[in-house]
Amino acid sequence: MxxxxxxxxxxxxxxxxxxxxxxxxxxxxxxxNLTIVRKNRLVIPSILLIGAFSLVLELTGGGGLSYFFRMTIVIFIGVWLLSGQTRGEFLHMGCWIFGNRTGFELGMLAEMALQNLHALLSDFDRIRDAERMKGVRSGLRSIVPVGRVLVHGTLLRAEDTAELLAVRGYVHGGTCVPAFETEKGDVPATFFAVCAALISLIPVSAFFILS
Structure with missing residues (x-):
């Protein structure tokens, strides 16, 4: 849910x-809200990246401010989701919506992406620890070598995963019986999320008299 x-x-x-x-x-x-934002290390870098792209968009064609605001809210929603994410949730949801063939495939891809995200965070923490032990300051000069290490590690994990799936004979789809756990506040939260979606579809002119 x-x-x-x-x-x-x-x-x-x-x-x-x-x-x-x-x-x-x-x-x-x-x-x-702000509690989960402060706990997630990817929020500020993500917002800065979106801000840089939005600035370029605003200077070249306009609409950058709108894009920045909308994408910031998407980031906040994603942070909330990841803060309480349990293993296999995307897989169960994919199979529930799209079935054991396409849904299993999409759910597995989402789970693998989430796993890689956690692995990237772990790699980044180890790099920061190594820099502190060596007395190296983090800055613009370290962005390229750190990025190269992170990308290299991600590619190695992807290669290992592909080999594992090939050895096990995976082709397409699978079998999964969806099961979901509902917490106390999930039902009202979902209800008001649907209400928010319906409200967002109402034209602004329905609320204000525009000349």
Whole structure:
């Protein structure tokens, strides 16, 4: 239910400014909001990256501010989802929506992406620890070598995973019986997420008299 709610809110937030506002209000009410943002190390770098791209977009063609706001809300929703994500949740949701063939494939890809994300964070922490032990300052000069190490490690893990799937004879699809755990606040949170989606579809002129 959390995954479906996050997907719906991310779609409406990316689709329009009213959707992003509705998703932001929902995020402020139904999540620990700033607490989970402070705990996630990827939030600030992600926002800075989106900010740089938005600045270029604003200077070249316009619409950068709108894009920055909408993508920031999408990041906040994603942080909330990852803060309570359990192993296999994407796989179960994929099989529940799309079946054991396409759904299994999509769910497995999502699980592998999440696993790689956690591995990247672990690699990054080890690199930071090594830099502190050697007395090396983190800065612009270290971005390229650190990025090269992270990309190399990710490619090696992808190669190992592909070899493992090939050895086990994996071709396409699989069998999974979806099972979901519902927490106390999931039902009202999902209900109001649907309400936020419906509100975001209402034209602004329905609320204000425009000349």
């Amino acid at each position: 959390r995954t479906g709610t996050a997907t719906l809110l991310s779609i409406i937030a990316f689709y329009s400014i009213p959707g992003a506002v509705a998703a932001f209000v929902w995020w402020m009410v139904f999540t620990p």
